[in-house]
Amino acid sequence: MSAPVKENPVNKYLRMERMPSIWCPGCGIGTTVNCFARALDESKIPLDNLAVVSGIGCTGRVAGYLNVDSFHTTHGRAIPFATGLQLARPDLKVVVYSGDGDLSAIGGNHFIHAARRNADLLVVMVNNFTYGMTGGQVTPTTFRPAIASTTPYGAFEQTFNMPMLADSCGAVYVARWTAYHVKQLAKSMAEAINKRGFRFIEIAAPCPTLYLRRNKLGEGLDEMKFYKEKSVIRNGVDTREVALDYRKEITVGKFVDRERPTLEDAMDQRYKEALGAKYVPYVSPGAAKSQA
Amino acid sequence: MSNANSSGTLTGSHYLDGDHACSEGAIAAGCRFAAGYPITPSTEVVERLAQRFPFVGGRFLQFEDELAASIALLGGAWGGAKACTVTSGPGFSLMMEHIGLAAITETPCVFFNVQRAGPSTGLPTQPAQGDMMQARFGSHGDYRLIALCPNSPQECFDLTVDAFNMAEEFRVPVLVMLDEVVGHMTEKVVIPDDAEIKVTERRWTKKPPGEFKLFAPAEGSLVPEMVKPGDGYRIHVTGLTHDERGYPKMTVPEHEKMQMRLWNKIVLNADKIVKYEAKDLDDAEVVVVSYGITSRIAERAMQQARAQGVKVGSFRLITAWPFPEKEILQLSKKVKAFVVPELNLGQMVLEVQRIVEGRTKVVPVPHVGGTVHDPQVITNAIVGAVR
Numbered sequence: 236m237s238a239p240v241k242e243n244p245v246n247k248y249l250r251m252e253r254m255p256s257i258w259c260p261g262c263g264i265g266t267t268v269n270c271f272a273r274a275l276d277e278s279k280i281p282l283d284n285l286a287v288v289s290g291i292g293c294t295g296r297v298a299g300y301l302n303v304d305s306f307h308t309t310h311g312r313a314i315p316f317a318t319g320l321q322l323a324r325p326d327l328k329v330v331v332y333s334g335d336g337d338l339s340a341i342g343g344n345h346f347i348h349a350a351r352r353n354a355d356l357l358v359v360m361v362n363n364f365t366y367g368m369t370g371g372q373v374t375p376t377t378f379r380p381a382i383a384s385t386t387p388y389g390a391f392e393q394t395f396n397m398p399m400l401a402d403s404c405g406a407v408y409v410a411r412w413t414a415y416h417v418k419q420l421a422k423s424m425a426e427a428i429n430k431r432g433f434r435f436i437e438i439a440a441p442c443p444t445l446y447l448r449r450n451k452l453g454e455g456l457d458e459m460k461f462y463k464e465k466s467v468i469r470n471g472v473d474t475r476e477v478a479l480d481y482r483k484e485i486t487v488g489k490f491v492d493r494e495r496p497t498l499e500d501a502m503d504q505r506y507k508e509a510l511g512a513k514y515v516p517y518v519s520p521g522a523a524k525s526q527a
Numbered sequence: 528m529s530n531a532n533s534s535g536t537l538t539g540s541h542y543l544d545g546d547h548a549c550s551e552g553a554i555a556a557g558c559r560f561a562a563g564y565p566i567t568p569s570t571e572v573v574e575r576l577a578q579r580f581p582f583v584g585g586r587f588l589q590f591e592d593e594l595a596a597s598i599a600l601l602g603g604a605w606g607g608a609k610a611c612t613v614t615s616g617p618g619f620s621l622m623m624e625h626i627g628l629a630a631i632t633e634t635p636c637v638f639f640n641v642q643r644a645g646p647s648t649g650l651p652t653q654p655a656q657g658d659m660m661q662a663r664f665g666s667h668g669d670y671r672l673i674a675l676c677p678n679s680p681q682e683c684f685d686l687t688v689d690a691f692n693m694a695e696e697f698r699v700p701v702l703v704m705l706d707e708v709v710g711h712m713t714e715k716v717v718i719p720d721d722a723e724i725k726v727t728e729r730r731w732t733k734k735p736p737g738e739f740k741l742f743a744p745a746e747g748s749l750v751p752e753m754v755k756p757g758d759g760y761r762i763h764v765t766g767l768t769h770d771e772r773g774y775p776k777m778t779v780p781e782h783e784k785m786q787m788r789l790w791n792k793i794v795l796n797a798d799k800i801v802k803y804e805a806k807d808l809d810d811a812e813v814v815v816v817s818y819g820i821t822s823r824i825a826e827r828a829m830q831q832a833r834a835q836g837v838k839v840g841s842f843r844l845i846t847a848w849p850f851p852e853k854e855i856l857q858l859s860k861k862v863k864a865f866v867v868p869e870l871n872l873g874q875m876v877l878e879v880q881r882i883v884e885g886r887t888k889v890v891p892v893p894h895v896g897g898t899v900h901d902p903q904v905i906t907n908a909i910v911g912a913v914r
Contacts, residue, residue, distance in 0.1 A: 250763075253774060286756045288602075299763055299775065304756030306605065307765035307775075308598060309628055315562075315595035319602025320756070322586050323560050323610070327757055348591040502588075506581045515584040517559065520607030521757045 245272035248282070250302050257296055261455025263414035263440025264294050264361050268301070270417050271332070271359070274424030280328055287330045288317040290342060293367040293442075294334035294360075311341030318345075318354045318498075325499055326521040328428060329355070335362040336374040339395050343375070350404035350433045355497045357427050357434045360397060363442035371445030378481035382449045396478040401435040402491050408434035409474060409491035414441060415462035416487060423489060432497045439485060534721050535583030543716040545709040546571035548680040549639055550579065551716070552687025553611055555724050558637070559585040560603035560610040562596040564618060567651045568707040569641035572613040593618040597625035597638070604629075604636045605764065607729070607755040609691055611637040616645045619658055620665070626700055627666030628766045630789065633698035633742065633751065635729065637690045640702060641710040642819075644870075644896035654707035655896030656819055656870040660877075662702050663848050669786060671793035673800055674702040674848040676818040680714045686845070692727035693800065697792055698750050704847060706870065708820040708899060729753055736760045742785070743771035749792035793849055802845035803854060811840030812863045813912050816855070816879055818844035820899055821868050828868075828905035839909050850878045859883040864912035868892035868905045888912060 249272065258264050275282065282303055289298035291310035298305035304327075308316045313331045321329040331338075338346055338360045349356060365383055366372040373383035373390050376397070380389030398409045408427050412420040420438060427434040441447055441458035452458060462485065469477075470488040477486040496504065506514045531537045536555040543551065549572050553561070561580070563573035573587065580587045586603075590596040596612045603610040614622060619640045629636055642658050644650035658665075662674045673693050677683045683705065690701040732739045732752035741762050745752050754760045767775040768782045793800065808814065813832070817825040822843045832839045842858065844851065855878075859865070864887060867876035876891040883889055892908045894900050 250774075283757055283759045283761075299765060302761055304761060305763045306602075307763070307767065308601075309624055309766060312594060312598040312625075315590060316598045316602040318588075318590075318595075319560070319562055319599030319610075320606045321602075322588060322599075323603035323606030323608040324755075324757065327606075344591055345595055348595070498588075502586075510581055514581050517584050517586045520755060 244276060245269055248272035248275055248302055250300055253300055256300055258293060259444045261441060261443035262293070263363065263438070263442070263455070264297065266414045266417065267359070267361050267420065267438050267440060268297055270421040271424055273421040274428060277421065277425040278428050280428060284326065285328045285330065286320060287332055288313045288320065289331070290333040290337035291368070292334040292337050293363070294332065295337055297332040311337055312345065313337065314342055314345040314349045314354070314356065314358065317356050318349055321355050322499065324519055324521050326519045330428065331356055331358045333360060334367070335360060335364065335376045336366045339375045339397060347400070347404050350401050350406045350435070352498045353405060353407065353432045353495050353501070355431050355499060357436070359424070360435070360437050361440050362397070362437055363440045363446060365442055365446040367442050367445055371449060378479070381446070381481060394479065396474070397437050398435070398477050398490050399474040401433070402474040405433070405495060406435045406491060407432035407493050407495050410489040411437040411439070411477065411487050413439040413462035413466055413485060413487060415459045415466065419487070432495055439479070531582065532721065536721050536724065537718050538720050539718060541716045541718065542713055543680050544571065544711055544713045545677065545680045545683040545705055546641065546711065547575050548683035548716045549687045549703065549705070550575035551718060552684040553637070553691065554579060554583055554585070555684070555718065556609065556688045556691035557726055558609040558611050558691060559583070560606070560608035561585070561587045562590055562599035562603065562610070562612050563587065564590055564593045564596045564614065566615045566618045568643055568710050569613045569615040569639060571710070572639055572641070593621035594624070597622035598628070600636055601625060601629055601632070601634050604634050605756065609635070611639065613639040615641045616643045616649060616658065617647065619661065623665040626672070627668060627670060629700040630666065630670035630672055631766055632764050633789070634700065635694035635698050636700050637687070637694055638700060638702045639705065641705040641707060643707050650897045652707065653897040654820060654870060654899065656706050656821065657874070657896055659704065659847055659869070659871065659874040662704055669790065671790050672700050672702060672848060673697065673793065673846065674704050676704050676844055676847050677709055678819050678822045678843065679709065680712060680716045683709065684716050684718060688724060688726070692725065695727040695729050696750070697796065698753065699793065704819070706819045740771040741773045742769060744788060749788055749795065797849045797852070800846060800849055801851045801854070803851050804843040804845060805841070807840040808842065808858070810838050813837060813839045813909050814842050814858055814862050814865050815839060815905070815909065816842045816844065816865055816867045816875070817869070818847060818875065821870055824900045824902050825868055825905055827902040828909060831902065831906040832909040835910055837910055837913055844875065847875065852882050855879060855882045859886045862887060864888035864890055866890045866892060866905065866908045866912055868894070868900055868908070870894050870896045870899065
């Protein structure tokens with residue numbers, strides 16, 4: 236019995252020659268990438284106009300698997316790299332794709348400022364509640380009292396509510412989903428990619444090898460069942476009410492969707508007002524293709 | 528600045544300090560993207576860029592810290608712009624990781640470091656030349672880059688143009704290593720017409736997607752050509768050890784291949800890169816090796832020594848890295864001594880000693896920084912070296 240095999244529609248968005256990925260079986264990162272590929276399909280944005288920037292860590296490898304112009308930068312600094320790239324190339328859509336350790340710990344300052352200045356970036360944060368690449372250490376999103384290799388007796392710090400942080404700094408789009416919500420996540424990504432300004436999507440995702448195993452929470456599939464059971468969709472809810480807690484209800488949905496001038500718009504507007512006709516606007520090097 | 532010509536270049540004679548001359552050099556070289564963070568004594572460079580860029584189609588943003596500024600710079604450079612960042616001491620330390628990223632990803636870009644006395648916060652408003660070894664070795668791992676040392680505002684302009692050109696020619700970060708005195712001293716700076724300013728454009732490939740490899744050296748060269756995102760090449764750029772396509776390839780042979788090309792593209796091109804100024808070397812018994820503001824002080828010392836009958840010549844480093852090994856080696860075979868004054872406790876003198884290998888005397892003239900040498904101290908070292 237050999238039914239004709241149709242090519243997976245997401246393949247063209249991936250560097251198939253680089254498969255298999257480094258991600259463990261049951262890891263949620265690949266699921267989010269699948270959603271991202273479907274979002275690209277749905278949003279119809281020209282792939283040549285898309286650049287993806289990652290930091291370091293398991294999610295930091297996403298950029299390298301996507302079949303677009305991609306940049307794998309330093310730990311925590313994907314956002315300022317992307318801000319520089321976007322300012323130099325306003326004709327590109329720039330997406331930052333990284334993990335909770337990368338974006339909320341070492342890169343936390345850049346996250347705050349990019350949201351404040353409304354840098355024209357979509358920031359996708361896969362939150363697996365641990366540093367996977369280095370062996371499962373505590374992150375600013377690890378719940379009390381979860382076990383991590385550097386909190387062997389349980390985490391004891393308050394966690395970041397990242398949607399609230401993004402919202403309070405001025406992000407124009409804030410959503411949270413889990414790796415279980417593949418349809419909603421893909422739709423949210425497609426919606427966010429076509430918006431301008433600082434957009435933030437957090438995705439709770441299983442790390443079976445480290446976080447789940449150390450905390451005796453089962454396999455990746457068990458965590459997906461947990462997400463299904465515990466998630467409550469509350470679109471438009473105040474982000475002060477969406478903090479996560481250990482094994483408690485997970486508030487998901489689109490929390491913020493508003494308009495605000497982007498960094499680039501505000502910069503141009505100020506120069507126009509201050510300098511009038513003397514202002515010489517920046518011309519993107521993208522106007523001339525590399526092949527002269 | 529209303530007399531800038533249509534390209535933005537401020538052609539004419541000006542009275543500028545070194546920091547501002549760097550800004551004008553950047554504009555003349557075609558830099559239209561800058562990312563910065565304020566730090567004394569370098570801030571004037573970005574202040575002038577912030578003021579000038581809106582008139583010349585440039586984009587400047589002040590970032591939240593030097594980590595952000597030094598990688599936003601790389602984002603801008605990969606976007607296709609000629610880009611720079613500016614800092615001093617503590618900021619330079621923070622930028623080290625991205626100097627390494629620029630080296631491994633072969634990103635053309637320029638870093639200005641207006642040196643002040645350290646370590647740590649040190650003497651924020653006072654000069655030193657204490658970052659010379661950090662410029663060479665500061666980021667982790669083995670890599671090579673280019674570092675230049677202007678000794679006047681005029682040279683700040685000239686070497687800034689050279690820095691941008693060499694960054695493009697060798698796809699490498701270039702460091703312009705001022706010191707506080709050169710950055711803040713005001714002198715005449717002549718900015719030529721655009722036609723007289725040699726500007727190296729980015730080496731865009733003519734190969735189509737599929738044939739072009741972002742990290743494969745161009746034919747007859749050790750340096751790869753470039754493309755921009757958005758041109759359909761679907762490039763990947765990573766700080767991991769990578770193959771010629773840019774894909775991570777973490778094997779020893781691949782690491783060696785990548786590392787050795789990054790190394791050789793600078794080392795084997797040293798003759799094209801190295802610049803120095805030689806004076807009175809023909810009959811010299813003693814050669815003063817100096818750079819930056821110290822070379823200006825050493826001139827006075829050399830006059831005093833000659834008045835005392837010492838045949839002294841000058842070898843001024845314009846390129847600190849790569850170090851002019853060949854030239855120092857040749858000199859070491861015919862002179863009695865090298866005298867090396869610098870505003871640190873002995874950095875570039877280590878290079879002189881390494882090359883000389885004990886063939887002749889090498890006399891360090893260290894200074895903790897905070898001010899310049901008393902010329903008499905250098906004079907005494909010159910005279911003492913042969914008596």
